Amino acid sequence: MISSERIPNNVNLAGNKRLQRALEHWQPAYLDWWRDMGPQGFQDHHQVYLRTAVSVDAAGWAHFDYVKLPEYRWGIFLAEPTHDRRIGFGDFKGEPVWQEVPGEFRNQLRRLIVVQGDTEPASVEQQRQLGAHCPSLYDLRNLFQVNVEEGRHLWAMVYLLHSYFGRDGREEAEALLERRSGNSDTPRMLEAFNEPIDTWLDFFAFTMFTDRDGKSQLLSLSESSLDPLSRTTRFMLTEEAHHMFVGETGISRILERSCQLLKEAGFSGDVRKLGGIDIPLVQKFVNFWFSQSLDLHGSEVSSNAAAYFSNGLKGRAEEDKYDDDHVLAANMYLLDMMDDSGRLIRQEVPMRNALNEVLRDWYVGDCQAGVDRWNKRVLEAHGMSDRMALPSRKFNRKVGVYAGKHFDPWGHPLTQEEWDRRKHEWLPSPEDKAFLHSIQAAPVYKPGQFANYIAPPARGINRLPIDFEYVRTEL
Numbered sequence: 146m147i148s149s150e151r152i153p154n155n156v157n158l159a160g161n162k163r164l165q166r167a168l169e170h171w172q173p174a175y176l177d178w179w180r181d182m183g184p185q186g187f188q189d190h191h192q193v194y195l196r197t198a199v200s201v202d203a204a205g206w207a208h209f210d211y212v213k214l215p216e217y218r219w220g221i222f223l224a225e226p227t228h229d230r231r232i233g234f235g236d237f238k239g240e241p242v243w244q245e246v247p248g249e250f251r252n253q254l255r256r257l258i259v260v261q262g263d264t265e266p267a268s269v270e271q272q273r274q275l276g277a278h279c280p281s282l283y284d285l286r287n288l289f290q291v292n293v294e295e296g297r298h299l300w301a302m303v304y305l306l307h308s309y310f311g312r313d314g315r316e317e318a319e320a321l322l323e324r325r326s327g328n329s330d331t332p333r334m335l336e337a338f339n340e341p342i343d344t345w346l347d348f349f350a351f352t353m354f355t356d357r358d359g360k361s362q363l364l365s366l367s368e369s370s371l372d373p374l375s376r377t378t379r380f381m382l383t384e385e386a387h388h389m390f391v392g393e394t395g396i397s398r399i400l401e402r403s404c405q406l407l408k409e410a411g412f413s414g415d416v417r418k419l420g421g422i423d424i425p426l427v428q429k430f431v432n433f434w435f436s437q438s439l440d441l442h443g444s445e446v447s448s449n450a451a452a453y454f455s456n457g458l459k460g461r462a463e464e465d466k467y468d469d470d471h472v473l474a475a476n477m478y479l480l481d482m483m484d485d486s487g488r489l490i491r492q493e494v495p496m497r498n499a500l501n502e503v504l505r506d507w508y509v510g511d512c513q514a515g516v517d518r519w520n521k522r523v524l525e526a527h528g529m530s531d532r533m534a535l536p537s538r539k540f541n542r543k544v545g546v547y548a549g550k551h552f553d554p555w556g557h558p559l560t561q562e563e564w565d566r567r568k569h570e571w572l573p574s575p576e577d578k579a580f581l582h583s584i585q586a587a588p589v590y591k592p593g594q595f596a597n598y599i600a601p602p603a604r605g606i607n608r609l610p611i612d613f614e615y616v617r618t619e620l
């Protein structure tokens with residue numbers, strides 16, 4: 146089913162002329178943004194073999210074909226409603242979910258939707274230069290697949306803003322196209338989305354760890370009492386899985402290639418001299434993007450988080466897996482904190498105020514499972530003694546109780562002087578970046594060929610061969 150409407154949708158847009166007009170008015174501004182800030186150099190002369198969401202039917206929700214990027218059909222799709230859905234947590238637990246925004250929660254909901262929406266175009270902006278340095282056509286296509294879907298996630302949030310928030314919603318929708326990642330005057334809202342993603346190792350670590358914050362946040366929003374928010378985010382999660390696949394397998398394939406090169410060099414050689422990426426360098430990018438993404442979960446103790454939960458706006462990831470009353474009025478959470486003199490202490494805080502940390506716990510577990518797969522399937526399988534690891538939660542934090550303090554990746558405190566002297570043992574240095582720029586300087590655009598620093602994937606896209614022409618140039 147490919148609809149012929151200007152904006153593909155399953156929300157009966159044609160039956161709501163006002164909303165349709167508002168979105169058709171926003172659409173050209175979106176396309177201007179995409180041309181200015183989307184993938185640079187791949188707008189008009191390339192056909193990309195992409196998956197397009199065309200319905201929410203599990204059996205056939207996506208359609209694969211060549212499209213030019215600006216002609217991608219960004220659509221509005223909500224997961225099917227659940228019959229008699231009830232609020233699953235907080236002070237309104239058990240009541241029917243809301244189809245409209247209650248006036249008293251309007252500001253909080255708008256804030257959540259705007260923050261979520263802001264990350265989506267931000268990531269496209271961050272990644273816009275990568276096409277000129279791709280390790281293969283397969284990877285180039287995956288980059289663009291992630292980019293168009295982040296664009297669709299922006300559409301999803303803009304649909305909610307236009308539908309439920311009147312004039313301020315329309316203004317917020319415009320502002321989402323005006324802020325710019327990394328811009329000092331009009332930056333994106335959350336820190337990690339202002340960091341450059343200018344190497345493919347950044348891209349893979351970002352899609353592994355920062356898109357996974359997308360997963361944890363979308364899971365918690367999909368619990369929302371605002372049913373349209375729940376249904377939009379539920380459908381976004383089906384696309385999110387592919388983003389994390391790109392990150393996890395991207396790093397896997399780099400590690401795989403590093404193991405091969407190490408073997409060829411007789412284990413003693415310097416992998417970088419052979420044009421590969423040494424395992425400790427991969428670890429630095431894990432350290433960087435994981436710690437940035439921990440920050441994205443907010444402060445350990447947060448009255449915002451408590452209010453979102455109490456009001457039923459944002460739950461825990463997989464709320465129904467928690468074996469408690471889902472109200473959490475009297476529960477406590479034991480937190481590792483610091484007192485005023487910087488000493489580590491354990492402190493009990495009301496559970497509702499600790500929900501950012503609870504979601505972070507879930508997130509860390511999900512990340513750890515991915516790291517375990519790298520260790521088992523690649524490093525162990527190659528007989529290496531190296532292992533990848535997540536750094537301590539205290540490491541390199543800019544938000545929360547550890548912000549402004551220094552710790553090594555094992556959580557040992559460091560003085561400012563030690564941190565300044567040693568931080569590039571654990572985080573990418575300018576030299577590391579320069580090295581990665583040098584090995585990705587020449588892009589690989591021949592079907593079936595891969596840059597020397599990355600192994601081919603196990604299989605192609607949509608059962609096609611690995612040497613399929615995933616991106617083709619129009620003459």
Ligand code: BYC
Nearest residue numbers: 261264268335336355356359362440441443444447449450
């Ligand atoms: N950077 O009470 P606190 C994705 C602000 S990723 C800058 O601790 P709260 C994607 C905070 O706004 C998922 N500022 O925080 C991935 C607050 O400001 P106000 C995105 C920050 O509100 C890859 C103040 O500090 N979705 O989809 O409990 C590619 C005190 O904060 C940061 C969401 O985030 C930061 N890191 O939690 C593409 C879901 N952290 O109010 C896409 C919606 C906090 O004092 N957002 N601040 O002015 C939320 O649920 C919450 O806003 C947060 C923050 C979890 C982000």
Ligand code: FE
Nearest residue numbers: 265295298359
């Ligand atoms: Fe997204």
Ligand code: FE
Nearest residue numbers: 356359385388
């Ligand atoms: Fe994503």
